[in-house]
Amino acid sequence: MSSQLILQTVVSGILVGGIYGLVALGLALAFGVLKVLNVAHGELVMLGGYATFFAFTYWGLDPFVAMPFVLAVMFGFGVILYLLLFRYVTRTEIQTRIKNSLLISFGLVLVLQAMAVRFFTADERTISTTYSLEALTIGTLRIPIVRLAGFVVAVVAALALEWMMSRTRFGRALRATSEDWTRAALTGIDVRRVYLVAFAISAALAGIAGSVVSLGYSVSPSIGLEWTLNALIVVVLAGLGSMRGIIAAGLFLGVVESLAGIWIGNQYREVTALVLFLVVLSFRPHGFFGRAYA
Amino acid sequence: MLRVEGLEVGYGDLQVVWGVSFQVPKDSIVAILGPNGAGKTTTLLALMGLLPVKAGSASFHGESVIGLQTHQMVERGLVMIPEERAAFASLTVEENLDLGSYTSRARSSRADTLDEVYETFPRLAERKTQLAGTLSGGERQMLAIGKALMARPELLILDEPSLGLAPIVVEQIFGVIREIRDRGVSVLMVEQHLEMALESADYAYILEMGSIATEGTGPDLEADSRVQEAYLSL
Numbered sequence: 001m002s003s004q005l006i007l008q009t010v011v012s013g014i015l016v017g018g019i020y021g022l023v024a025l026g027l028a029l030a031f032g033v034l035k036v037l038n039v040a041h042g043e044l045v046m047l048g049g050y051a052t053f054f055a056f057t058y059w060g061l062d063p064f065v066a067m068p069f070v071l072a073v074m075f076g077f078g079v080i081l082y083l084l085l086f087r088y089v090t091r092t093e094i095q096t097r098i099k100n101s102l103l104i105s106f107g108l109v110l111v112l113q114a115m116a117v118r119f120f121t122a123d124e125r126t127i128s129t130t131y132s133l134e135a136l137t138i139g140t141l142r143i144p145i146v147r148l149a150g151f152v153v154a155v156v157a158a159l160a161l162e163w164m165m166s167r168t169r170f171g172r173a174l175r176a177t178s179e180d181w182t183r184a185a186l187t188g189i190d191v192r193r194v195y196l197v198a199f200a201i202s203a204a205l206a207g208i209a210g211s212v213v214s215l216g217y218s219v220s221p222s223i224g225l226e227w228t229l230n231a232l233i234v235v236v237l238a239g240l241g242s243m244r245g246i247i248a249a250g251l252f253l254g255v256v257e258s259l260a261g262i263w264i265g266n267q268y269r270e271v272t273a274l275v276l277f278l279v280v281l282s283f284r285p286h287g288f289f290g291r292a293y294a
Numbered sequence: 295m296l297r298v299e300g301l302e303v304g305y306g307d308l309q310v311v312w313g314v315s316f317q318v319p320k321d322s323i324v325a326i327l328g329p330n331g332a333g334k335t336t337t338l339l340a341l342m343g344l345l346p347v348k349a350g351s352a353s354f355h356g357e358s359v360i361g362l363q364t365h366q367m368v369e370r371g372l373v374m375i376p377e378e379r380a381a382f383a384s385l386t387v388e389e390n391l392d393l394g395s396y397t398s399r400a401r402s403s404r405a406d407t408l409d410e411v412y413e414t415f416p417r418l419a420e421r422k423t424q425l426a427g428t429l430s431g432g433e434r435q436m437l438a439i440g441k442a443l444m445a446r447p448e449l450l451i452l453d454e455p456s457l458g459l460a461p462i463v464v465e466q467i468f469g470v471i472r473e474i475r476d477r478g479v480s481v482l483m484v485e486q487h488l489e490m491a492l493e494s495a496d497y498a499y500i501l502e503m504g505s506i507a508t509e510g511t512g513p514d515l516e517a518d519s520r521v522q523e524a525y526l527s528l
Contacts, residue, residue, distance in 0.1 A: 172393050176382045182344060186376055188368035188397035188445055241384070 017254020024234035026205035042224030048210020049219035074207025078200035116221035150212035239287020371448035380438035383427030394444025
């Protein structure tokens with residue numbers, strides 16, 4: 001096996017890994033702050049992808065121009081989902097929230113998938129712009145422009161989130177709420193509002209990830225599960241509490257999956273990821289970067 | 295200033311507080327004392343809107359505060375320091391203090407209050423950039439009080455301020471609590487540590503099995519033979 005192939009594989013792995021990280025960030029934000037495990041997070045990626053695709057197909061809107069709109073629309077959709085569904089989950093005790101949110105979000109998976117098939121058809125969609133086939137060539141290494149740009153978008157979104165969490169007062173309120181909502185409320189923080197905004201940001205991040213996926217990869221009604229699973233694996237790898245850790249774990253998973261694709265066989269990519277998931281859960285349940293708070 | 299009447303609170307079917315009444319006048323320290331499980335913390339949590347109130351009333355400056363959300367209570371100047379680890383372990387000392395002035399009532403005077411808090415607790419100024427989770431027990435209690443002061447309270451509510459602290463630190467903390475009262479902030483505290491609390495409190499209530507067993511000024515209660523028998527001889 002040539003070193004060129006390995007290098008090409010590692011680079012593709014990194015590029016897709018950035019999106020894994022971005023999707024996982026949204027999932028981890030909702031889980032960390034609301035203690036809600038939203039298994040429909042992948043479906044939000046799917047919706048973001050379709051929004052970008054239709055904006056391009058019907059209005060001729062360039063995907064990168066469409067991204068801020070997709071972000072806003074998905075933020076709004078997150079607000080609606082929270083008010084309609086997850087608001088009721090967050091009224092229960094922390095321990096009850098996880099199982100209730102699993103049930104509710106699993107139902108949401110089915111509804112969103114069925115609606116996507118009904119309204120968008122089951123066809124696989126990819127955005128083909130004039131620059132879709134262009135690539136950056138370094139020696140024998142070939143990097144598709146759209147995937148590289150998607151990666152950059154993912155990293156920028158992650159950095160923006162990290163900046164907000166560490167530098168702004170609202171970010172501190174988010175961190176405080178995720179540590180202990182009762183004490184956050186006693187500090188004067190409107191916890192319900194924090195929940196609403198955190199969930200909406202989580203959905204907006206999924207939407208952005210969807211834009212990137214529709215551009216460099218492809219969108220169909222059934223892609224959600226795979227993204228949710230990968231995001232779960234990334235969160236377990238990284239542990240909660242470190243945003244850079246989540247991005248790093250995303251890149252790691254991307255590379256491991258890609259290498260498994262050429263070394264073990266393409267059909268074993270996901271199996272490899274799941275094995276990795278089990279190994280980490282058994283030996284390092286707090287993840288590699290997570291903090292072991294009680 | 296705060297008047298609570300006939301408060302009844304429970305968890306589901308289990309009622310814990312049975313018609314508790316007390317009041318906190320301006321510029322005073324009022325203590326609610328009693329053994330573990332008497333319903334002291336439950337009373338405070340219900341007052342702060344963290345547990346549903348089954349019956350009774352509570353008014354602050356003559357205005358009912360039952361049914362307000364917790365952050366709205368803080369906005370009105372009723373600030374509670376919960377039992378143990380009131381600060382956020384994953385935030386630094388300064389981030390904790392900054393978050394203490396999250397409400398709009400406290401935000402504008404944030405810088406001045408921060409100076410005051412550092413003056414009261416020089417130790418906190420030394421540890422500004424340290425994570426709160428790495429502080430000692432006494433420092434963490436100072437941070438908890440400092441963070442509560444950042445909210446510009448009119449009434450400071452403390453749940454077991456002496457819990458888990460060395461006697462000398464407890465002495466210091468009670469000193470600070472009296473100082474806070476002298477600066478014009480009223481204090482309501484819940485304590486198991488009777489002797490210490492009676493010394494500082496202007497008025498105290500003894501809570502047993504979810505209702506007020508007896509009440510009086512600090513010296514009165516100390517002299518009360520029943521109180522002595524039940525608690526102070528231990």
